[in-house]
Amino acid sequence: MKKRNLSAMRDQYLGRPAAVLGGGPSLVADLHKVPSDTILIAVNYHAFYHCRPHFMVYNDQPESDPLLLDRVQNTGAVRVSSDPSSDVVFDVNIWTGFYSSNTAAWFALWLGCEPVILCGMDCYQGPVKYCHPSDRDVPTHHYPLDHHLRPWLEDGRNLLPHVERLRVASGPLTSIFPVYAS
Numbered sequence: 001m002k003k004r005n006l007s008a009m010r011d012q013y014l015g016r017p018a019a020v021l022g023g024g025p026s027l028v029a030d031l032h033k034v035p036s037d038t039i040l041i042a043v044n045y046h047a048f049y050h051c052r053p054h055f056m057v058y059n060d061q062p063e064s065d066p067l068l069l070d071r072v073q074n075t076g077a078v079r080v081s082s083d084p085s086s087d088v089v090f091d092v093n094i095w096t097g098f099y100s101s102n103t104a105a106w107f108a109l110w111l112g113c114e115p116v117i118l119c120g121m122d123c124y125q126g127p128v129k130y131c132h133p134s135d136r137d138v139p140t141h142h143y144p145l146d147h148h149l150r151p152w153l154e155d156g157r158n159l160l161p162h163v164e165r166l167r168v169a170s171g172p173l174t175s176i177f178p179v180y181a182s
Contacts, residue, residue, distance in 0.1 A: 004078075005091045011112035013039055018113030019169075020057075020104045020121075021047035027120025027131040030169035033182040034117055041108050043101045045071035046120070049132040053077045057104035059096055080107055095159035098151040106160055114165040117180045123148035123172045145172055152176050 018039040021027060023046030031050060042053035044060070045068050056077040062069040062085055072085050079087045080103075082096070094110075096103045101121060108116040120131055123145055153176060157163055167180035 003087055003089050005089050006094065006110070007092045009088070010092075010110055014112035015114055016112075017115055017117065018108040018111065019117045019119050020101060020108055021051070021053060022101050022118065022120035022122070023047070023130050023132075024120040024122025024124075024171065025126070025128045025131050026122050026170045030117075030119035033169050033180065034119065035182075038117070039108070039111070039113055041104050042077060043099075043104045043120075044068055046131055048075070055080055055104075055107070057081065057100055057107055058083070059100040059103055080104075095155065097155060097159075099148075102151055102156060105156070105166065109161045109163070109165060114162075115167045115180060116165050117167050117169050118171075118173055118177070119169045121168065121171050121173050125172060149173070149176065 016039055017035050018041055019034045020041050022043050028050055040051055040053040041055045041057060042048060044058050047053050048071055054077055056075055057080045058068060060068060061083060062072040072079060079085055082090050095106045105116060125145055152173060166177050168174045168177045169180050
């Protein structure tokens with residue numbers, strides 16, 4: 001696949017809904033809320049357990065996680081990352097935030113999508129952390145809620161293009177952004 005410049009993708013899906021698919025346990029229920037013509041944007045590999053995303057956004061180096069590496073090497077989705085494995089070249093300034101979900105939200109808004117619905121964004125709260133079986137459901141691996149909300153509060157509201165298009169399907173981010181009404 002020939003690499004695409006991010007600058008050329010601006011407003012490519014103007015007015016079309018997008019769902020940014022996090023890895024939290026609410027993802028399955030949240031997916032049922034989005035319209036059928038929604039552009040699906042996976043954050044890392046988690047959503048692939050439940051659907052076939054159009055795009056896959058990741059900030060981490062694929063070699064740092066065997067599951068991420070496998071999905072990067074074996075995906076049918078367009079890979080979006082600053083990593084050389086990406087199908088998209090970041091030739092514009094982009095807000096990557098602290099999490100891949102921050103980058104994915106920015107990307108969906110850059111594409112012109114409306115609304116952009118954050119799904120499966122449980123911010124590692126509760127006893128189950130992921131929407132799929134994981135050996136990472138150990139509470140000591142996760143920070144308090146305010147740590148996960150901070151990038152959205154401090155930078156997201158100011159650095160996301162057209163933040164007014166952003167909605168949240170469920171979870172803690174509903175305290176920051178409007179709730180999506182399906």
